[in-house]
Amino acid sequence: MGTGRLNSPYKSSTVKWDPFLATFMQARGNEGVTAAGHNGYVENVVAYANKFGKAKFVAAIGLDESNDNPKDRDTDADHALTASVNMPVGPVEMALAYVNTAGIGTGVDGTSDIAAIKLGAKYKTGPLTLAGQYETVEVGGNAAFDQIFFTGSYKVSANTFSLSYGTGIPD
Numbered sequence: 094m095g096t097g098r099l100n101s102p103y104k105s106s107t108v109k110w111d112p113f114l115a116t117f118m119q120a121r122g123n124e125g126v127t128a129a130g131h132n133g134y135v136e137n138v139v140a141y142a143n144k145f146g147k148a149k150f151v152a153a154i155g156l157d158e159s160n161d162n163p164k165d166r167d168t169d170a171d172h173a174l175t176a177s178v179n180m181p182v183g184p185v186e187m188a189l190a191y192v193n194t195a196g197i198g199t200g201v202d203g204t205s206d207i208a209a210i211k212l213g214a215k216y217k218t219g220p221l222t223l224a225g226q227y228e229t230v231e232v233g234g235n236a237a238f239d240q241i242f243f244t245g246s247y248k249v250s251a252n253t254f255s256l257s258y259g260t261g262i263p264d
Contacts, residue, residue, distance in 0.1 A: 102151035103192035106177035112246040152176040188213040220248040237264040
């Protein structure tokens with residue numbers, strides 16, 4: 094259980110799979126993965142995390158107590174919901190995540206709502222790591238796109254060599 098300002102389960106389910114995480118070459122915002130779904134933190138969060146066998150489940154609700162959305166004069170049900178499940182299956186880690194900002198206007202333009210689902214897999218053996226994820230995203234009910242990201246990395250001593258590819262595909 095956690096409260097306050099936290100990473101969303103949507104973000105945390107796969108963000109560490111990027112070998113260039115927290116560098117200028119990271120996938121977030123550079124066409125690798127959705128920037129809006131993977132950058133920053135969520136305010137006013139109540140989160141729950143637990144392990145069920147090998148599966149790790151995380152769910153959170155971001156409470157919107159303000160009246161900052163001009164399209165919605167009240168704050169009833171303007172809460173962001175997000176959840177993820179990560180499950181190791183042998184040398185492969187599977188991830189499934191969902192987010193819905195439900196009227197609080199957190200899109201790239203500051204007003205659009207986001208609903209997204211993500212499926213990913215990561216394979217690791219020794220110094221080799223291969224990962225991929227597919228996201229389908231709807232922004233404000235008007236625009237939708239798919240996001241695909243693949244990465245492979247190989248660690249040699251203190252160096253990591255990596256090749257990554259990401260692209261957005263409009264629906």
